[in-house]
Amino acid sequence: MIQLKEITKIYGKKNKTTTALSKLSLDVKKGEIYGVIGHSGAGKSTLIRCINLLERPTEGEVWVGGVELTRLGKKELQQQRGKIGMIFQHFNLLSSSTVYDNIAFPLMLRGASRAESKQKVDELLSLVGLEAHRSKYPAQLSGGQKQRVGIARALASDPDVLLCDEATSALDPQTTDSILSLLLDINRRFNLTIMLITHEMHVIQTICDRVAVIHEGGIVEEGPVSEVFLKPKHFVTKEFINRNSIGSEGVKLAEALSGQAWNRLIKITYLGAKTYESALSQVVKETNVNFAILQGEISTIKDVPYGKLTVSLEGSDDAVQRTIEMLKQRELDVEVID
Structure with missing residues (x-):
């Protein structure tokens, strides 16, 4: 479902450059939850933003659903991005809009009718457990409730892929577990491919099928979570596991x-x-x-x-x-x- 082939991302020009990703490749299968874990500065956020071309790679190919995104024109890319939902660490909600309007925003952009939007938003409010909060504003919500709005908004366009950029790192442990449980339920209910980045081994251990460990812009270890967790090879992987367990x-x-x-x-x-x-x-x-x-x-x-x-x-x-x-x-x- 997601293939990154020899992705390199370099920031800056001439002699003042920083290489965030270097010849990085990975393959995420349809319907799985794939985690990427690494320390701050390892390249996690750059990696996930390259998938929907919020960050355009300096070199390499980005394939999502069989389509190579870097070759698309602006209009075609916008259409393909509609198939890729994304949730963020700090929620990125519209502060002056209600919960209902935040979730309806992607539907409005694509020109959905009012009746279609209402039906979809009502379904999503039920899915994320926020029916009673539909008329509230983000400032009236807890962190966990804000993230549930973010998840519902990301699902409004019926994406094939859901990207999670440190989606639980701003939440307390109990709320984190409730959000992870929701993501797992969404994955199983809709066979939705989920890729998430995190610096928390607990997140990987709780819901992921496979994991890649990123260090200095490259993947240093990758495989089924049970294999990587129980038999770590790279020192960075061992650090995460020792800190977690x-x-x-x-x-x-x-x-x-x-x-x-x-x-x-x-x-x-x-x-x-x-x-x-x-x-x-x-x-x-x-x-x-x-x-x-x-x-x-x-x-x-x-x-x-x-x-x-x-x-x-x-x-x-x-x-x-x-x-x-x-x-x-x-x-x-x-x-x-x-």
Whole structure:
């Protein structure tokens, strides 16, 4: 649905230039929620604004729905932009217009009749849960309500793609979760392709199918969220995960264990239904190895449960090694960490 091919974006002229994106490529499939995460200044906002050509790439191709946008004339580009909705970090609402009129604005621009606009806006107000706020102005709304107006407005033109530019970073955690739940519902209900950028791993973990990690204008790691989250390779990815989860306690654990004599320390990662199985206890009964759980976590990646355990194993070398091999045979990821 979205393809970026060798995108480069350079700001400035002659000797005073800044390269925001460099030969960046990615492919977003129809109907998926695709996340891009990175630190401030990594190129996230430039990337998402290149998709609807709010920022025109210096080099490269932008394909949306099978159409290469950089080759289009002004009128054709405007038509294609109607298929791309966008919501913003700071809402970008018309302060002098009501909730109803903000949502109706895209319909007015395309010349929809009053009856058509009313039917569409009423449907969208119901979808985002703002029926009782239709006559209010943005200043009378909470941050979460403003973002719901922004989402409804972005959906007014029945887009094929929804772009989210840090859509939850100005919201508190509880409101963030409600907005993420709404986006997930919209994705499933309409099979709408959603691409979002964020600096919050929690956002990626909660609703995304795949994720790309952007650093210094390029993609340094990409794949299914479960794979990237549980087996990060790049140091930037590890930073985000450690800051977001129990992994940040790893340093404290290492300090606490420093100097202690453990037979073997391992980290076991569970995914899916295996998260709730008693694999470890079953295996150690068979190998006659004792164990102690030093650290543990159970959570979800989108709808998929996962678990992480840091465990000390006590027993003969052969028995401990057999325990590790048997855990691996049960398709668990086992990492020796001492």
